[in-house]
Amino acid sequence: MQRLFITLGIILLIVGIAWPLLSKLPFGRLPGDIYIEKENFTFYFPLTTGILISIVLSLIAWLWMRK
Numbered sequence: 001m002q003r004l005f006i007t008l009g010i011i012l013l014i015v016g017i018a019w020p021l022l023s024k025l026p027f028g029r030l031p032g033d034i035y036i037e038k039e040n041f042t043f044y045f046p047l048t049t050g051i052l053i054s055i056v057l058s059l060i061a062w063l064w065m066r067k
Contacts, residue, residue: 032048
């Protein structure tokens with residue numbers, strides 16, 4: 001459990017440091033993300049982005065469990 005928390009902390013630290021570069025990636029604006037804008041209403045649901053992130057995290061977890 002300690003190894004998991006240390007690893008998650010390191011990952012969060014790396015993401016926090018790299019955030020200015022990561023914000024320039026097209027995540028959140030992929031085809032398939034739902035974005036509806038009307039006069040007084042804006043709805044955004046990152047469907048494709050969520051699926052892509054889920055696949056990547058699942059692959060990382062699968063590779064980690066194989067060790």
